[in-house]
Amino acid sequence: MRLRPPTAAWTKAPVRLLRLPTLGAAVAAGAAVLALATASAPLFLASAGNAAVTLSLEGVTPEAGGLSVETAGVPDRRTFQPADAALRAATAGVGRLAEPTLFGLASVFGASANGEQVRARMLTRDGFGEHIEVIDSAPGARGVWLPDSVAEQLRLEPGDTVTVGFGEEEAQAPVAGIYVDLRSARLTEYWQPLGSLFTTRDTEGLEPPPPPMLLADLDAFLSAGRTLPPASFRWQAPLEFADLTLPQLRAARARLDRIGTDIANPSTELGQPFDDLSAYGPPETRSVLAAVVGEVDETAAVLRGPVSLLSLAGRAVAIVVVAAAAAFAAQRRRIEHQVLTAAGETPLATGARAGVEALLPVLLGAAAGLAMAVWLVDLLGPGASGDAAVRVGAVRAVIRNAALAVVVFAVVTPVAARRAQASAAAAPGRRLAARLPWEAVLLALAAASYYEVVAGSDVAVELGAPPRIDALVLAFPLLFIAGCAGLAGRAMRRVLPRLRRAGDGWRPSLYLAARQLAGASRAALLLVVASSLAVGIGVYAATLVATSQRTVQAKAQIVVGSDVSAEVRPGAIPTAVGRFPTTLAQFQRATLDGRVEVNILGVDPDTLPAAVNWDDRFADRPLPELLATLRADSGRLPVLAVGGGIPDQPTLRDADYGVPLQVVARPQAFPGASERRPLLVVDARRYVEAVDAASQSSIGAALLFEPQTWLRGDPGDIVAALEADGFGVTDENSVALSGFTLSNPPQILTAQQVAGGPGLAGLGWTFRYLQALGLAAALLAIIGLLLYLQARQAEREVSYALSSRMGLSRGANRTAVAVEVAGMLAAALTSGTLLALAAAWLINTRLDPLPQVPPAPLFTVPASLLLAVVAALPVLAWCGAMLVQRAADRTNVADVLRLAAG
């Protein structure tokens, strides 16, 4: 085969589409969508993973998140030092893990001097010297530090010697200094985790105080070691959480797991010295990282399916756009293909050359799509962007799919070119195929998806696991909107030509606009349909996000009671009560009719309405009216019943009494309801009176209530007020140095904490991804509009050239274009919005993230978004008209008419 230089048709091919801006832009747009859908998925999943890490680590201290190794053994230098060195060497290579700090505690032994003896303990801890109040010390001395109470009792001063011993063994230890006994001092943050070593919870003096604590540096501790009882050693290596990414978390977890395995295996380099040191079995290693990684993995698993589906749908749409661009290009270049086909060019050559033509626009579009994906994920992603490995993977995927786009363009072009030249008298088979509406296929698939969703379960919820979204729940609306948008396009094709008969007597600009719309080509209507689909996806995503956020917030507020709840009576938090609406909510468990377990919520009807967030959809009447029914006097105590299984007239039963109740209303949701059992809401005062009257117990019903104060307002401000009252927000995940915590503080819980947990957050993140794609789709709709304007530019120029000679003004022409564009945009916006809202309404009830917790999903229309779009419509229309008018003003009428004739 001879190699000859390529012909001009080939050498000009790489830049061919750049000289046909409309076609080039269409191909680039398709490639951009493809790259966006390809890259956004892994980047978003990485961002969500990092956000899940941040959420899961909230309330976890660096110590708890790191590594804790505990063992007990004789504090002998010969066995301790090898173990200590081995552990420090093992942890040195773990990224983000700080060097371990050591804590050692020898329990009770005897300390004596000058004929006096005390029972004492000895503690060594890295850096203790900076956290004691020194009374006296020997300069540069090393040894043990005595609490002032011991120094006084043994009549010792710095520089003296104290004898320590356990059993028969004794040793002499130099006194390095004297410090204020921590048993009588206010414990600083450094000592608080060890608080129980220095204080007791007994406030009545029934328990003896703990033995005094001698503090020693490690050397002194080990020197005295043989004479001490077996000591507890703990190494604590905190993990640096700042900007911790999921890959880093996984790597750290893997390393810590390996350390935990090795340390328990005496045959390993790490396990062997600990086997020598440990007197009571292998050391215990602890880290919450495994649990954190598990929680993050669960959240990521929730996201992976829907995000992958959406990415796949986006890629499929993009390939269709590229194929459509190829077909559009073949139609526009029909003459060129006709000439080459007549000359005998093969479809393979036509396709190969088309592939070369598409290469540059595809690369430019792919680069733009990749940049858009990075920007959108940075903008809307829930967490930090993925690391370099994620980005490299995304780039590789984009390149692969860009190659696919080029292949699709190359394959479709000759096929479309042949069809463009085919005889209009098609064979019967092809006529039938052309009549088959593709919309029917999509709607059939949508109906099947919807049936599967309705017949199946809601958002799948496993107890304790994050909610999962059925992929069909996301597939249905996309198919539904696409199918209906296509049918709307067909309807427009039939309806628009009727505009030709209208317009008599209209102003010239409106008349022109009507004619332009009536003559809208198939390609123009295809752009409207595509824009409608883009708008639909955007509005659907925004609706899901708004509904999800509103519903999750409402559920969180139901669970918590209001914005913040505190397990104290209002009197204990005067500052907070003074600034925010509050109410006392009192809970009690009870049994109805001897078999139905319920929660009783006693409320104050006067203060409750102002202190809770009420949505009128929770019940069939406003809250004040609902609470007024609790004052009814029918002989039975009126109650509101939330949840199923409560008869209309139950009886509250206990061992010695029964209180007849009357259900006066059944709201769908009420603050304080939980998923565990039904809730009965009562007027607290009337309830106590009724129970006390019926019961013969000496313990009043009021004492059986567990009080909560509900506060409504900005959670940050409320928490600050609570802190001013001496209460801080706690989290059950909060883990200090294990075993040494202060007494449990009252539980302060915010709705934000509940709503923002990684489980529910994952659901919201899925919808945010959909929203990101919707935003991109909206941008593409604008590009589609520009393509539409560009595609009709030539005929507009001819039309304007002729019309202006007949007296049409620039302003009238501009107005005509603006009305035409506004008409197209309005059609796309209206159809897309209505379809999206319909799809979201249909699917809404199947997206309950916590079906066990009321209320049901609160359908929320993204009104602000729709208003913004409606406001943008005339702006876009006018901008488009300005562009068209400027182009028309620059044209040479003679050239336009000559070319049109030619």
Added chain:
Amino acid sequence: MKIYWTATGEVHALKGVDAVFPAGTVSAIVGPSGSGKSSLMRILAGLDRPTAGSVSVGGVDISGLSTGRLRGIRRRLVGYVYQRPSDNLVAHLTVREHLQLAARLKDVDDTGDELLDDLGLSARKDALPTTLSGGEQQRLAFAQAAIGEPVLLVADEPTAELDSANGGALLEVLVALAGRGIGVVLGTHDPQAVAVAARTLFLRHGAVQAETAESRRLSVIDAAGRICLPPEALALFTDRRAVLQLVDGTVVISPPSPQAAPAIGPETWPQAAPET
């Protein structure tokens, strides 16, 4: 035979056309719109297939060839020129590049310079089609089709969009191409084009009505023995009945009416165009 399927039913575009277009001559196909001219030319050029019958180009029966082999025939043996000059050209290729591409497709080493000289386009080698006049565009189209000296060159109404001067010049080019041994077939209404043609085929309702060759106009007798009369002769037979008489080896066809109708003989046929 060629039948098309449309939304309203079958269309019989060609109903049994029997014709020969010799190499090295200019042949014209004449007929009103809907007579089947374009269908016949597309079949001759290998751009369409007959529903029935056979087509032979350069001794090769192309009627049964696969799509790929038909494409090869178009490359090597056939050149086709569309009616509108701009429909034959690629907007972004220069004159020289058009011939280069055509030569490459036909797999011939011909820069086309001689052809451009013959066609008067040498001075416009680097021009784009949009800067050429209609006549120049059409001449380029023929140069492109003729490069590599195909066996057959088919052109649909090549002078329809040219003025008489340009049209005449183009016809001279076609005669010159025929002089190179290329068989040139023109679909035309242009009397100038008919005048330069050595053979003319008259089509009507998808069938050959008459044919002129060697300055004689011949009516076509089909296999069933039916003869197609020219319109002016047909007008004499108002009731569509004729009396045939064989007189001294001459077939005389006359209306059956009692009025004396002039006998139709060779001397009363419409005369063919004089040779040029």
